[in-house]
Amino acid sequence: MATEFTPVLSTLGGLLIGASALLLMWSMGRIAGISGIVSGAAMEASSERNWRLVFLLGLMLGGGLAALLFGSLDGVQPVTSTGLLVVAGLVVGVGTAMGSGCTSGHGVCGISRFSPRSIVATLIFMSSGIVTVFVLRHLLGETL
Incomplete structure (x- = not known):
C-alpha cells in the first residue's frame, strides 16, 4: 500500500488542530480532548452539552466540507469489515477510558502543556x- 507525502496539507491540518485546541482553551478554559468531549456530550447537563455538541458538529462538518472541496475521499474504500471497524472503535473507546484521554487530549494538549502524565500516556499508546x-502486518500478514 502506497501513501502520499503531503507536507503542506499535513502542516495546515496540524495548524488547524492546534488553533482549535488553543481557541477552546482561550475561550472556555477547556482541553480539546475528543474522548472527554464525546463522553461529556452524552452525559453532561445541558449547558455543558451544548458547547460539546457544537464542537463535535464543527469537527464533522469541517472534515466533510474539506473532503468535498478537495475531493480527498474519492476512491476511498474500507479495507476491512464493518464488524471489525465497530470492534476496533469499541477497543479505542475502552482504551481512552483506561488512559483517561486520547491522542487529542494527551498528545496535542497535554504534551504542549508539558504534562508528564500526558507524555507517558502518549508514549504508551x-x-x-x-x-x-x-503484529498485524508482519506476523499475521494482514494488509491495512
Missing part, C-alpha cells in the same frame, strides 16, 4: 499502535 501494526 503510540508504542501500542506500533506493536499492533507490526
Whole structure:
C-alpha cells in the first residue's frame, strides 16, 4: 500500500488542530480532548452539552466540507469489515477510558502543556499502535 507525502496539507491540518485546541482553551478554559468531549456530550447537563455538541458538529462538518472541496475521499474504500471497524472503535473507546484521554487530549494538549502524565500516556499508546501494526502486518500478514 502506497501513501502520499503531503507536507503542506499535513502542516495546515496540524495548524488547524492546534488553533482549535488553543481557541477552546482561550475561550472556555477547556482541553480539546475528543474522548472527554464525546463522553461529556452524552452525559453532561445541558449547558455543558451544548458547547460539546457544537464542537463535535464543527469537527464533522469541517472534515466533510474539506473532503468535498478537495475531493480527498474519492476512491476511498474500507479495507476491512464493518464488524471489525465497530470492534476496533469499541477497543479505542475502552482504551481512552483506561488512559483517561486520547491522542487529542494527551498528545496535542497535554504534551504542549508539558504534562508528564500526558507524555507517558502518549508514549504508551503510540508504542501500542506500533506493536499492533507490526503484529498485524508482519506476523499475521494482514494488509491495512
